[in-house]
Amino acid sequence: MAAGTVTALEAVTGAAVDDLAARALETATEEFSTIVTTHRPQIFRFLLASTRDVDLAETLTQECFLKAHRNWSSFRGESSAMTWLMRIAINLQKDHWRNRRMQFWRHTRTNAVDLDEASDWLPSGERTAEQQILAKEQVSQVWRAVKGLSERQRTVFMLRYVEEQELSEIARATGLSEGTVKAHLSRAVGRVRAELGGKR
């Protein structure tokens, strides 16, 4: 009698656990889906700005979310989801450049758009023709300065001035100390300032 009761209880508990696990999985999937919808444009923008290559940015964005999905269960919420995703994106980008350097003799071609083409993009605001030309020139100068930055300086620069992240967030995303982030930013801005100053 007692053994039968225990077996029945075990069966009921097992079913409840299965049900809970299924619900948890469903909730996690919904959560992740929301994360993708919310942060995908931002990750794509960061990768596009960093690589100037639309196809590569799209590929790395997909890889970023695939990796995030695989490791979603290990995300403990110590940083924001955006910071976590950005960290994955930065690492993927780093891996990409590293592999590319290794295979330089095989792949010399790049799909990155040239600086003039990248500078053509301006928001359609209320600007005069003169303002448009000036803005385009400034964007072109910033792109030129960015091209001369090291990979790390470029990453920090984009996170600060395109994604408008706080230094602490940048430090978490890049795995650098805040002091190092400040130093990289300072050099990057110095470059931009020099580029702007030289052309005025």
Add this chain to the structure above:
Amino acid sequence: MRFIGLFGKKRDRVETSAELDLAGADEALEQALKNFKESVQAWSEAEFGRTRAAGKTVRQRSWRLAAGWALSVVLVAGSVSGGVYDQHRRGELAKAAAAAQARQQQRAAAERQAREEDQDLLAKVDSDVSKEVPSAMEPLAQLMAEDDIR
């Protein structure tokens, strides 16, 4: 809009001429960075929308391609299986016909053999019957045998 400095702090109002120059430079920097950010955002939004639309088109194309392939596979599989079934059926019919013919030949051979056996038996019986002489005819038979000896 005021420029948010390198470390995220707003710059204090500047007083000296050197600082005014720096402020002018920073204003230009601020404007350039603002334009750069807006440019990247505009580019990203345009490309993001385009890649999603392209992805949708690719998905639709993929779906059509997959449907085409599935239909082709079904048709080819149907043709092949039809041919195989027809071949198999013909083989079976040929086997059945051969078996029927063999059975017929076997039957004919058996009948022929039986007929021959019957004929042999009848011949033997005739021979045996012809050699046997009724007792009433025995003296005559002996006479015939003596005549033969003579």
